[in-house]
Amino acid sequence: MVETIETSMVNLGSVSRIPLGQGRCYVVGAEEIAVFRQRDGRLFATQNRCPHRQGPLSEGVMGAGQLICPLHSHKFDLQDGAGAEHGECLMVYGVEERKGEILLRMNSGRKAC
Amino acid sequence: MTRLVVVGNGMAGARVVEEILKRAPGRFEITMFGAEIYGNYNRILLSNVLNGSQAAADIFMNPLAWYEEHGITLHAGVRATRIDRERRVVIGAPLRKDALAYAADAAAEGGAALIEAPYDHVIIATGARPFVPPIDGFDGPGAFLFRTIDDCDRIADYAKGRRRAAVVGGGLLGLEAARGLLTHEVEVTVLEAAPQLMMAQLDTESGDMLRATISGMGMKVLTNTITTRIIRSGDQVTRLDFADGTSLDTDMVVVSAGIRPITEIATASGLTVNKGIVCNDQMQTSDPDIFALGECVEHRGATYGLVEPIWGMANVLADVITGTNANAAYLGSKLGTKLKVMGVELASMGETRSADEGDEVVVYREPRLGIYKKLIVRNDRIAGAILLGETEAASTLMQMFMAGSAVPDRRADLFFGSPTGVALLKASDLPDNAQICNCNGISKRQIVEAIETKGCKSVTKVGACTKAGLGCGSCKGLVAQLLEAYLGEVGYDPTEHYYVPGVPLEKSQLVAEIRSRGLKSVSAVFQELAGGVEDPGSKVGLASLLKTLWPGEYDDERDARFINDRVHANIQKDGTFSVVPRIYAGVTTADELMRIAQVAVKYSVPMVKFTGGQRIDLLGIKKDDLPGVWKDLGMPSGHAYTKSFRTCKSCVGTDFCRYGVGDSIGMAQQIERRFQGIESPHKMKLATAGCPRNCSEALVKDIGAVAIEGGRWEIYVGGAAGGTIRKGDLLCTVATQDEVLATVGRFIQYYREHGRYLERTYHFLERIGVDNLRKILVEDSLGICAQLDASIQKAVDAYRDPWQEAQRPAYHAQFNEAELAYTLEVAENNG
Numbered sequence: 001m002v003e004t005i006e007t008s009m010v011n012l013g014s015v016s017r018i019p020l021g022q023g024r025c026y027v028v029g030a031e032e033i034a035v036f037r038q039r040d041g042r043l044f045a046t047q048n049r050c051p052h053r054q055g056p057l058s059e060g061v062m063g064a065g066q067l068i069c070p071l072h073s074h075k076f077d078l079q080d081g082a083g084a085e086h087g088e089c090l091m092v093y094g095v096e097e098r099k100g101e102i103l104l105r106m107n108s109g110r111k112a113c
Numbered sequence: 114m115t116r117l118v119v120v121g122n123g124m125a126g127a128r129v130v131e132e133i134l135k136r137a138p139g140r141f142e143i144t145m146f147g148a149e150i151y152g153n154y155n156r157i158l159l160s161n162v163l164n165g166s167q168a169a170a171d172i173f174m175n176p177l178a179w180y181e182e183h184g185i186t187l188h189a190g191v192r193a194t195r196i197d198r199e200r201r202v203v204i205g206a207p208l209r210k211d212a213l214a215y216a217a218d219a220a221a222e223g224g225a226a227l228i229e230a231p232y233d234h235v236i237i238a239t240g241a242r243p244f245v246p247p248i249d250g251f252d253g254p255g256a257f258l259f260r261t262i263d264d265c266d267r268i269a270d271y272a273k274g275r276r277r278a279a280v281v282g283g284g285l286l287g288l289e290a291a292r293g294l295l296t297h298e299v300e301v302t303v304l305e306a307a308p309q310l311m312m313a314q315l316d317t318e319s320g321d322m323l324r325a326t327i328s329g330m331g332m333k334v335l336t337n338t339i340t341t342r343i344i345r346s347g348d349q350v351t352r353l354d355f356a357d358g359t360s361l362d363t364d365m366v367v368v369s370a371g372i373r374p375i376t377e378i379a380t381a382s383g384l385t386v387n388k389g390i391v392c393n394d395q396m397q398t399s400d401p402d403i404f405a406l407g408e409c410v411e412h413r414g415a416t417y418g419l420v421e422p423i424w425g426m427a428n429v430l431a432d433v434i435t436g437t438n439a440n441a442a443y444l445g446s447k448l449g450t451k452l453k454v455m456g457v458e459l460a461s462m463g464e465t466r467s468a469d470e471g472d473e474v475v476v477y478r479e480p481r482l483g484i485y486k487k488l489i490v491r492n493d494r495i496a497g498a499i500l501l502g503e504t505e506a507a508s509t510l511m512q513m514f515m516a517g518s519a520v521p522d523r524r525a526d527l528f529f530g531s532p533t534g535v536a537l538l539k540a541s542d543l544p545d546n547a548q549i550c551n552c553n554g555i556s557k558r559q560i561v562e563a564i565e566t567k568g569c570k571s572v573t574k575v576g577a578c579t580k581a582g583l584g585c586g587s588c589k590g591l592v593a594q595l596l597e598a599y600l601g602e603v604g605y606d607p608t609e610h611y612y613v614p615g616v617p618l619e620k621s622q623l624v625a626e627i628r629s630r631g632l633k634s635v636s637a638v639f640q641e642l643a644g645g646v647e648d649p650g651s652k653v654g655l656a657s658l659l660k661t662l663w664p665g666e667y668d669d670e671r672d673a674r675f676i677n678d679r680v681h682a683n684i685q686k687d688g689t690f691s692v693v694p695r696i697y698a699g700v701t702t703a704d705e706l707m708r709i710a711q712v713a714v715k716y717s718v719p720m721v722k723f724t725g726g727q728r729i730d731l732l733g734i735k736k737d738d739l740p741g742v743w744k745d746l747g748m749p750s751g752h753a754y755t756k757s758f759r760t761c762k763s764c765v766g767t768d769f770c771r772y773g774v775g776d777s778i779g780m781a782q783q784i785e786r787r788f789q790g791i792e793s794p795h796k797m798k799l800a801t802a803g804c805p806r807n808c809s810e811a812l813v814k815d816i817g818a819v820a821i822e823g824g825r826w827e828i829y830v831g832g833a834a835g836g837t838i839r840k841g842d843l844l845c846t847v848a849t850q851d852e853v854l855a856t857v858g859r860f861i862q863y864y865r866e867h868g869r870y871l872e873r874t875y876h877f878l879e880r881i882g883v884d885n886l887r888k889i890l891v892e893d894s895l896g897i898c899a900q901l902d903a904s905i906q907k908a909v910d911a912y913r914d915p916w917q918e919a920q921r922p923a924y925h926a927q928f929n930e931a932e933l934a935y936t937l938e939v940a941e942n943n944g
Contacts (some may be wrong), residue, residue: 011934012932012934017932019924019925019926019927020670020672021636021670021671021672022672022679024926024932025932026932027933027934039636039647056688061649061672061674063649063672064646064647064648064649067649068649104934
């Protein structure tokens, strides 16, 4: 069986490289992407820098599809990137796990604001 | 589209355009004339540009791109000279590059074509120019005005290598200019024609006090001094001559003696001009199609030189011109300013001198400290006030002055607060636009809206909706007052009492459930007590509690921890970390210092700084360097990144000090070795003092032990000297060092068990009450002391230095930086 993967997909390697319930930052081309591995196994991917003061979001506390920036606790929805603060939102990317590896779809970036 | 021509591109011109765009985007075709070649900038900050604390680029309010974005045609460097009201065009002449933008005779570029802009409406916002008193020789090198960015550049350039500068004008602007000049390392003398400094804001007495204070800082001030002549030798300024026959040697002179409205275009166009361009309450000039605002305007006989009136005029003008409210009226502005002059706090509002027989004048003075407070009360309202040297009361006074609120019967309360602690300010009496939360800039209107339309019934809910009260929190009382006024009561919100928002239990209930079910990880708590739903906002608080409840047994899921506790270092604004090794009681050795120095060199540490807790902070460490740094330091973690026991400062005690009565160093070392790293609801900073002189500030620490004569120790708890200042309460006096350790441990354990998450000891103490606490911890009224002692001992025994993780990381990629992804690897996968 032949499985094809779109050329814009990036393999970020084994999912086990992200500690359970945490995030990790990957540099893809010129972009810093934060990928999160929720305790239930769901993956999320967003821009790594907080729109507020450029805090490293991959170091934030996450859970239930929400993320808290480590610098000033601004909150974001990991699903659609919407921020709790007025006018703040994140670029979110499609990401999935296939055969234990993380596949990130770089051309799928979208923003809620 | 309606054609709108705005003459003037300063703060007033730009602000009114912003207001118009807000109300009627796309309705106007806007053309702006600006004599300066820049986009508009915040003139208030000019002295910062002069003293170098801000770059010119930082004070621009609307960069040139803003004009493009809004389709505004900007004629920068072009001065509008006349409005042809027959042909309905504004005529502008390009200025020569070197022309002084605000000069009445600024030279037009020779041969350049005039620019004509047709209009339906004109807004004149030409502002003001510096007033130059008649001084012989002002037109020549070495003499400057202080009004524009170009002026700042010229002054700063000229000051290089000169020794002495004189500033003509002892008003607000003059002193600002003088402050700016001081940073250029010239001796500055301020020359004021009036008998005192800052005539407009101060009365005679406070003017004299300010003069004394700034003279003490090395700036000379001459009052009653009228400058008549500038003397030069060649093209160098050498001396100023004064009207009274005396003189002053100087190398340069800056004139900043007030401003005058710029009105030439109005005069040339046949509009009514008095001191300024005369406007009605709708900001119309004598031609109803031509409006004006800002410093060029005379309204009801008054001209203004501050920004607040500009904002008020801009609102009214925008309402009128867009038809949003054709009857909007500007009724004049009450003026108040709060500022720092040469580092001296000053607030002034309304009148400075009593004008009416019936005025009550209340004055408090403390000359040694440079403090002066004056209040002019007329008909129970504030007619004017001056606060010099101490301005805490300014915001309350300003609110009351602006709103015209009645003042309390005991006038002194306005200066010193009410002795009963009753709030002076009734939130319900404040105007809608009064700012309640000064940290986040939230007005009363926004809070009332949240209460009435968004169903916010508690202080917490109002905070969640509006951000009011989420800064320093000092406005929460006012928010509660508003809730009471609009709802009749402050709502009881049970979630306020939950230990964390995601688990619906108060702390005592939560602790009981965790113990009885044996829950040792955060995920287990969510599973058992929150229906399996994770809440990221609750994870960190639960982790802290679990570590407290299960010393040595807690299942440390690092995803539940704040980044600081994942990597045992404090995250900085740029994503690097700070590392503070433990230095017990602030006593270190040459060997440790050498290792710290070697680490600083090896890892190119950008900053090495002493902390307030008698330790050394290495700032700017990269995450993947942390294990290496810890290994090379060979010192344990100082826990300067977490909610736990932090440090115990000490003074030199009995070892060397000739006053010491107790061994504060030995005591502090014992305390720090015993309680290092113990988790708690919030951080704990401790100190010991070898005598009641309290050099180590033990009275303002979470816990402080102070040695007193007779070998005994006083133990203070709940002190603070950060955002909150509070002297600790004396819990008890004990006879031995062992008893100090026991009492400190008992207090820490009780706080660990009963403190709310992120509740500092000083709030905890006020909630429980020191008398109550003494009964529980000293007299053992609840019979729990043995249990507290045993629990804290268990926590002490379970302590491990987290920096040992340098040898063996707690989890994969714990200290890894961002990872490079290789896109080429995955073009196709033929599995």
